Amino acid sequence: MSRVNDSNNFLSIGKSLPRKEDRRLLTGQGRYLDDIQVAGELHACFVRSPYQHALILAIDTEAAEAAPEVVAVVTGKDLAEWTTTHRMAPPIDGLLPIEMTALPADKVRFHGDPVACIVATDRYLAEDASELVEVDYEPLDPVCDMFKAMEDGAPLIEKDMGTNLISHQTFETGNILHVMESAGRVVESTFSTPRQTPLPIETRGCIAEWDEGTQHLTVHVGNQAPHPYRSALAGRLKLKETQVTVIVPDVGGGFGQKIALYREELTIAALARHLKRPVRWREDRMENLLAASHAREDFVRTRAAVDANGRITGLTLELVEDFGAYCFFPANYLARVVAVILTGPYDIGEYAFDVKVVLTNKCGNGPMRAPMAITSWVMEGTIDNIARELGLDPVQVRRLNMVADDAYPHVMATGETMEDINPGAALERGLEAIGYADFRRRQEADREHGIYRGLGICSVVESTTYGSKFYKAAGIPGSGHECAWVKVDPSGTIRASAGVMATGQGYETSFSQAVAEGLGVNPQDVDIKLGNTDIAPYGMGSRGARGGTAGGGTLYLAATGVREKALAIAAKLLGLNTAYQLTMRDGRVCRLIDDDIQETDLTLADIARTAYLDPTRLPDGMEPGLEVTRAYDPPPMTYSNSCHFCEVVVDVPTGAVEISRYVVVENCGNVLNPQIVEGQQLGAIVMGLSGSLFEQVVYDESGYNQTGLLADYLVATASDMPNIEILSVATPNRRTPIGLKGMAEGGVMGSIGAISNAVSDALSPFGAVVENHPISPSRLRLMLREKT
Amino acid sequence: MKPAPFTYHDAQSLEEALALLAEHGDEAKLIAGGQSLVAMMNLRLAQPGHLIDINGIAGLDGIERDGESLLIGALACHADIAGSDLVREACPILADAAGHIGQYAIRQRGTIGGSLSHADPAAEWPLMAILMDAKIEIAQPSGDRRTVEGADFIQSIYTTDLGPDEVLTRVRFPCVERDEGWAFKSFARRRGDYFIVAVGATLALDGAGRVSRLRLALGGMEVTAIRLVEIEQEAIGNTPDGDWIEHIAAAARGAGEPADDQHADAEYRRELACVLVTDALAEALNRSGRG
Amino acid sequence: MDKVAFRLNVNGMDHDVLAEPRKLLSDAIREDIGLTGTHVGCEHGVCGACTVLIDGKPQRACLVFAIQAQGQAITTIENVTGEDGGYSPLQQALHEEHGLQCGFCTPGIVVTMEAYLKENPDPSERDIRDVLSGNLCRCTGYQSIVKAVQKAARRMRGEDTEVA
The missing domain is CATH 3.30.365.10 (Aldehyde oxidase/xanthine dehydrogenase, molybdopterin binding domain)
Structure with a gap:
């Protein structure tokens, strides 16, 4: 055509x-899950573990069962009769198999792990009864730090596995060792994002209806992938797929948290079938913060071999991710993407990575908008560190190392082919828009008056769409x-x-x-x-x-x-x-x-x-x-690119960060609806900024989750966020219908890097570099105190 | 997150509320705006068997001037106080502080009496009560009234002098003098969050431009807000200038025994105290007759 | 605990409710009265999704017991309309500016801002962001909501409706 x-x-x-x-x-x-009423429905709630690691010796449900209007109280033993055990064992090198039951019958593995489910005629009464369930626990030593979890003798999350290191994948190009050893200079950088949570404003939940006459299960659930969900649900309930219908109403946000079949939802479906009555569950916010899939929590170290001009001749990546206690997804899958696409727009022929994923006594991890979120910060932060160490302009170092726009398609060291992107044009267009030279003059002049401005630049090459060939090549089951x-x-x-x-x-x-x-x-x-x-x-x-x-x-x-x-x-x-x-x-x-x-x-x-x-x-x-x-079946990957520019002013006495300007230059191909695409870009950028500045799931040293309320898990409000200027240098993808590419995650990748690099730039007179998130005022002050 | 059951009582008079408190003792809890209490009940951290609603008691939400005092009824909500011309005129620091509390919708329902009774260490009203030597008026079971100084009323974290059978009815604040400067400065992670550190200050000067009265209180440095009495007294007769502010801010840095928490370590709180006192004194000076 | 009978006035209509005293206003509006536009996002007063007007003032319905709201006029999102029965100026501006995505937080924002624009018809961007800070939105990044509120305020003041 x-x-x-x-x-x-x-x-x-x-x-x-x-x-x-x-x-x-x-x-x-709108019709969200909770707006659907089913005649004769029952309400469920869960009893959750106050311990992070403990054997379940006994669960006494007698008092709860006798409570007013209670219809059933079930535990992991009951569920084991009605559901199969999930075995996550895709044929992936370096990934160990792991199993998961509907509800744990042997031991709890994190603070918030569900151990029993109450079904009553009313949610209030179900919660009353939940206080009457008595669980006899035998506390075990927990391990809540991913590095300690890798040590010999660490408590094991899964005893049969014999280790907490569930996935270990490495890669290296032929000459990388030689390049690193013979390099004139090696610049080392570290990066770390804390544990976060997607936090859709509508929490999880489901309604399950069993039709005894037709032997059919209908599940209403907010979910991003209804068919794979149905397949999983039918399998776990030993039903034919034709016996299950999944209906997704309006959904109040997902951000990656509404993909997997969760244990609570499986429990509700099994209960509806067992009781032959409709059962509904609405996760409350505390459950959502404690026990719905978390995300991120990684430590990254790069080592870049550079020449005196700042040309990168070789790069190595070490990445360790804390995956928590349960695997709703193959444990390698999120971290692996970071490693595969790290070099992004830069021409780095010699490269190696070492990616470890570790189990700990925390809530299981899953994807969150941009599972590979840290990628661009790692690459662009590394470049900024190179510039600082060599006394070069960070823009010059970028220009020097970038693949020329007319040299695409470009094959990365990992074998990924990027095409139809223009990172050079995006960088230059943005530099012009913000007035780079003028900014540097203002920055210099304002420092004289104690005003510390910083500019962070972050080029993003965003992997989007993920066709079947990508899955096959990565060893991940499923299709694109x-x-x-x-x-x-x-x-x-x-x-x-x-x-x-x-x-x-x-x-x-x-x-x-x-x-x-x-x-x-x-x-x-x-x-x-x-x-x-x-x-x-x-x-x-x-x-x-x-x-x-x-x-x-x-x-x-x-x-x-x-x-x-x-x-x-x-x-x-x-x-x-x-x-x-x-x-x-x-x-x-x-x-x-x-x-x-x-x-x-x-x-x-x-x-x-x-x-x-x-x-x-x-x-x-x-x-x-x-x-x-x-x-x-789309191409293995469609790549979009963007370049983010974040200007900040750091109030050095208090450590407060104010975003004074934010410009992003986007190339996400042809778009179906520009206003909707812009909405996605704005939302993604703010999610990244919110994460960088505020968000952190905090487990104390014993593994107790201290962020079970929105007063403790902080996300950005309207007062904290800037206006964002979006510019476009779009070029269509040559392989997709209509020239489309994806774009809903790059904003997160770019804003994380841009804000971090901006704060480091502002604080460069003090020699302070942002290596951890959130960039909280107290953390910045701590950093500055250590430097002075 | 659903509250435990309770019996609801809609008190229509102070006498009725006191009688209900006397009858139900420790089982009972008063509710005014409920902006902290209901959240705690939803989490089942609070499970009163009897909830006594005092919102229906007429006359408890008034704001009026009585000579050199400003009288604010226990049921006056933060938004009404923040928007009151009378408060802005008589004691503007209160209006300013009220406007910093929580979010817009919270300010429409949360009350000064509820906030003082709840005594969150990072809330605005306990700080203001201690800064301004507020007189907390309390109705006792006998029907008699007693009055407690702000600093005596706020005893510790979530702990006050209010007896389980008493009702906080009104707060009496002194009006600021003409030409008396004032400032409220707070630092929170986000707009509307409970503050990490906050400072309240008022500053009056004599005819020669020397300090005749300084009030200075810090929140976030202890389990309650603290009044820097020694600094206040030493300041009398000083000439307020940049050096003076620096001197006081340095002294404020050492106030209290701050603790570490998720949002701030103790040393950071000391740094904030220093910065906020500096800003507050500069602003108060600016607003004073000399400014 | 026994249920008690009481009456709520919602959107100008009286509803007889039979519920326990502990029933939250947010739950009563949704379950007993059947108006599901008021959403429940956190049940501890932070997210703002359940905001309704009580006697014209925006308040968190999850921090009020239904029984407390007897005798007061409750207004929910279902009662927000324009003069012609279509969109209000604020709803129209949110529609034009793509001020909502998943829409879950939207009713709380609309109800809050409808009340706020009556109190302050000419707010600055900072004012708008300040008030909006009581409503968490995870989709939009807030920018398009702020633009929509500004646009609605201009139109309600009868000023130029062109967007700058």
């Missing part, structure tokens, strides 16, 4: 259509393909669906644009139906910034399929030999005559009516109906 990738010719995509979702969400008519259908009903109305599910990304709007573009209709006339596994085709869900390219791209392809069929019918109805000169505009068949477009009397509704109700008029051999299902 000639018009693919030429954004000038798009009629529906690339336009900032206001969102279709807004009407219901702005008026209080997506599936979609587009159906035109006999009346001419248009429905479309795909396997991805929105948690706020506005798919109902942007996907309608993709379908409209492919089919030749108005986006307002396309209804997007997502999130019901009986309706949507089996797809891999929303994660890894793949919604637009995988979801939107597949829908576009399905829509073009419908258009081709529709136009073939149109040709027949118009008495033409071929549809070659026909096209569809706003639901009407048009003829292309030279450069002129002439409307015909024929509409999509006419064609649909014929396709369904008058099939004898169809071209010979054509099937009745007007619908197409397509599956599409």
Whole structure:
């Protein structure tokens, strides 16, 4: 198709259509999980461990069972009869297998581990009864520090594993050892992000209904990937997949926390089946902070071999990640991406990594918007350290080491191919926008007056979409393909669906644009139906910034399929030999005559009516109906790039950091809906800034989680965040339909690096460098005290 | 996170509230705005068997001037105090501090009486009560009233002089004098958070521009806010200038015995005390007759 | 503990409620009255999602017991509309400026800002951010919400509706 990738010719995509979702969400008519009521439903709550590591000797549920309106009290022993044990054992080098039951029957592994579930007619009464469950624990020594967890003799999270080092992966290029040994200078840098949590404003939860007559389970749950979730749930309950329907209503944010099948949800589903009554569970905020998947917590060290000009001749990475006590995902998968794409836009031929993932007595980790969030900070912080040590301008060091924009596709040392990106252009465009030379003059002048300004630059090459070939190459089970259908009903109305599910990304709007573009209709006339596994085709869900390219791209392809069929019918109805000169505009068949477009009397509704109700008029051999299902496997990876510029003023006496300006230059290809994309970019940047400045799950030395309330787990408010200026140097991806790339995670990667580098730049007169987050005022003061 | 059961009593008069307290003793808890209490009840950290709602008692939310005093009823909410012209005129530091409490919606319901009774060490009202020598008026079971000095009322973290059978009814603050400077400075991780350290100061000068009265209190350095009485007394007769401010700020740095917590270590609190006292005195001086 | 009968006035209508005294206003509005636009995000008064108006003032419904709200006028998101029954100026501006994504925090923000713009029709950006700091949003980064509130305020003042 000639018009693919030429954004000038798009009629529906690339336009900032206001969102279709807004009407219901702005008026209080949204339907989130808790807004669904099921007749006869019961309410569940969980009893959770106050210990971080302890044997469960006995659980006395008698008093709780006798409490008013209590229907059931169950423990891990009950669940073991109704559910299978999950074995996480993908064929990945260096990764040890691990098993997990629905609820622990042997021992608890972190503060907040669920040990019993109460079902009552009312949530208040369920919580009353939960106080009556008596658990006899035998405390074990906990291990809450990932480095101690790797020591000989450390308490073991999984005894049978014989170690807490669940994954250890290494890589090196042929000449790296020699380069490092013979280097004139090696610059060493360290970086560490603390444990964080995705914190969707709507917590987790589910409603499970068992239909005894049809032996069918329906689960309502906020989830980003309904079909893989259904597969997991059916498997764990020993049901056929056809016996399970997963329905996802409006979702109040996910950010990676609503992908896996969690133990609590499995428990609720098993209980609904056992009790033959609907059961609902709404996680409360304290549970969400203590026991819904955490994220990050890593320590990184780089060593860069450099020459006197700052040219990097070799780079090594050590990464250790604290994965907590349970694996809802392969333990290597988050950290591995960091190691694979670390070098980003820089031409670094000799490279090695050593990535360890460790189990500890903390809540299990999972993805959080940009699982590889630390990547860009590590690379760009390393570059800034090189510049500081060699007395060079950090921009010059970047320019010197960057792959030239016209040298893409570029193959990284790890074998990943990056293409259709322009980090050089993004850097230069941003430098111009902020007025780099002028900034350095202001910085110098203001220091005389005790005003410490800093500028942080962070180039990001964002891995997005993740096609099946990437999964295969990384040894990760699963697939990166997506599936979609587009159906035109006999009346001419248009429905479309795909396997991805929105948690706020506005798919109902942007996907309608993709379908409209492919089919030749108005986006307002396309209804997007997502999130019901009986309706949507089996797809891999929303994660890894793949919604637009995988979801939107597949829908576009399905829509073009419908258009081709529709136009073939149109040709027949118009008495033409071929549809070659026909096209569809706003639901009407048009003829292309030279450069002129002439409307015909024929509409999509006419064609649909014929396709369904008058099939004898169809071209010979054509099937009745007007619908197409397509599956599409995107490239192994689509790369987007951006360059972030953060200006700060550090109040040296108090350690307070004020963001005085934030500019980002983005290249995320062609976009379905620019306003929605901008919203994603702003949200991602702020999530990164919030994490860098405020967020930290705090376990005390004995492993007790001290951040169970929002008064303790701090996230950025409106008063703490800047306005962000977004500039674009977009170029389309050459391989994807419509030239799409992903973009929803790079903002996190870039802002983490930009703010950290900015604060280090501001404090450079003191020789202080940010190596840990959050960049809290007291931590900055501690750093400054140590330097003076 | 659902509260434990309780019996609800909607007291319509002070007498009724006192009678209910007398009847239910330790089982009972008063609720005014409930902005701390209900959160603690939802977490089941507080499980009163009887909840006595005093919001229906008429006349407990007034703000009025009585000569050289400002009288603020226990049920006056932070937003009303922050927005009161009378408070801005008579004792503006109170309006300023009230405007720093929590978030907009919290300020609409949280009350001065509730905040003082809760006695969070990082809250604004206990600091103001100690700074301004507030007189806390308390209704006793007998119906008699007693009055306690702010510094005596706030005893420790979450601990006050208020008996389990008593009701805090009103707070009496002295009005600041004409030309008396004042400043409230606080430092929190985010807007609306409980402060790490806060400073309240008032500064009156005599005709010669020398200090005639300094009030200076620090929050966040101890389990309660502390009044820097020795510094205040030494300051009398001094000429307030940059050196003077520096001298006092340095002395304030050593005040109290701050502790380490998640948001700040003790040394950081000392540093903040020094910075905030410097800022507060400079601003108070600026607002004083001389400024 | 026994349930007690009381009456709540929500969006101008009286509702008879039979609930335990401990029932939170947020739960009563959602479960007993059936208005689910008021969302529950933290139940300890921090996130702001459950904010409703009580006698015109924004308050956390999770920090009030339903029984306490007898005799007061409660307003929820379901009662926020424009003069023509469509969007209010604030809702319209949020729609235009993409001031919501997942929408879970949105009702609390709309209700809070509707009240605030009546109190202060001409707020500075700093004022808006200050008030908005009581509502956590994890999706938008706040910027587009702030822009929308500014736009709505301009329109409500009858000023130029063009966005700068």
